[in-house]
Amino acid sequence: MSSFKIFDLAGSGMSAQSVRLNTTASNLANADSVSGDPNQVYRAKHPLFEAVRAGLGVNAATNGVAVRGIVESQAPAVARYEPGNPLADSNGYVYAPNVNSVEEMVDMISASRSYQNNVSVLGTARDLMLATLRLGQ
């Protein structure tokens, strides 16, 4: 029986979703890290998921999901007029990261649900395999 593959499959899903949770945490933590230079301010990071195929052809099995990379959002930094801020540039502006807190919170909930799905798949697969091992007893 080849069901051991399910553990790798669900495991890859869990690891991918935890990378997503990590980037969300980083984005939310840095939501207010202002800078005086719009090119140096923190940019929102998002992981890029990719399916891992076992080979070519229609029937090739899917071996899970992988994080191909982490991309930075290209949205412009938010300029705020704060002349009293020691980081402000000569015009009195500071630049806040392009992190959208609402989007990040939604992303966090979605990642958490997907993670839970993978955990329950893992648990079910384990129960099924144990039941198969006990066959005939």
Added chain:
Amino acid sequence: MPLNLDTYIGVHATALQLRSQRTEVLAANLANVDTPNYRARDLDFKSALAAAARTAASPNAPVGLATTSTGHIPGATLEGMPAPELKYRVPLAPAIDGNTVDAQLEQAAFAENTVRYQATLTFISGKLRTMLTAITGQ
């Protein structure tokens, strides 16, 4: 009468194998629930089991294709029988990123598949117990 354990268990051994393969396919769908351009797939259990039964009945056993390079597409066989063709799911509401996995639908299919897997296990278990009763005579 010489008894062959394979024929005694009958269709259930093949069914168990197919159910286990379907579990994998559904788990792959659930793992790729957020992957852009991923197309959800499923296995048509009924036609796969019928194909396996036809293969078992025919005198010409299936032969796997040898692959000598990683780029070769393998002639798919699943432990002696032709591997069932995986089909793409028709999405109810495809996402804008090209992903066609509907998490709720996949979860439901996974739960259904789990129950049927356990049913097959129960059938096999019952057959083995029947045999054991006959052997011990109790």
